[in-house]
Amino acid sequence: MKKFLLLFTFFFINISFGQKTITTYYFVRHAEKVESSKNPDLSSKGIERADHWNKIFAEVDFDLVYTTDFRRTVQTASPTAAAKKSTVKIYDPQNIAIESFKKETLGKKVLIVGHSNTIPNFVNQIINRKTYEDIGDSTFGNLYIVTLIGDDISHQLLKLE
Numbered sequence: 001m002k003k004f005l006l007l008f009t010f011f012f013i014n015i016s017f018g019q020k021t022i023t024t025y026y027f028v029r030h031a032e033k034v035e036s037s038k039n040p041d042l043s044s045k046g047i048e049r050a051d052h053w054n055k056i057f058a059e060v061d062f063d064l065v066y067t068t069d070f071r072r073t074v075q076t077a078s079p080t081a082a083a084k085k086s087t088v089k090i091y092d093p094q095n096i097a098i099e100s101f102k103k104e105t106l107g108k109k110v111l112i113v114g115h116s117n118t119i120p121n122f123v124n125q126i127i128n129r130k131t132y133e134d135i136g137d138s139t140f141g142n143l144y145i146v147t148l149i150g151d152d153i154s155h156q157l158l159k160l161e
Contacts, residue, residue: 058083117135127155
């Protein structure tokens with residue numbers, strides 16, 4: 001009986017206090033666009049950058065890919081989504097229920113493509129701190145990585161070319 005209780009206690013503790021769920025978010029701004037109309041396509045340089053992001057993310061097994069409902073964001077995410085055989089899900093940066101989003105993406109690796117003002121804001125909401133400012137108009141290589149492990153949050157900004 002003692003062995004059974006000891007084994008049960010060990011098993012219960014391992015389940016209760018074992019590995020925590022890891023969620024990782026990768027945030028990028030859309031690549032360079034053709035012109036300044038409301039919904040432009042990517043420029044040739046932007047298409048190159050979208051392909052470059054795909055190469056950077058080659059070893060990341062994304063579970064989900066989110067973009068805003070604009071050509072430039074969808075086109076930025078498309079090479080990576082296609083390589084991962086994932087569909088692009090549209091999100092509205094003005095109406096994100098952060099806690100619901102976190103629950104929906106729990107335990108997943110998620111690529112999120114947005115805009116110079118929406119991406120830093122989204123990151124700030126996920127980390128629950130105002131850390132990141134809007135991205136400059138000529139900056140397209142920022143990669144924000146946020147990792148949630150249980151209640152612990154780590155975040156970093158990588159400035160890539």
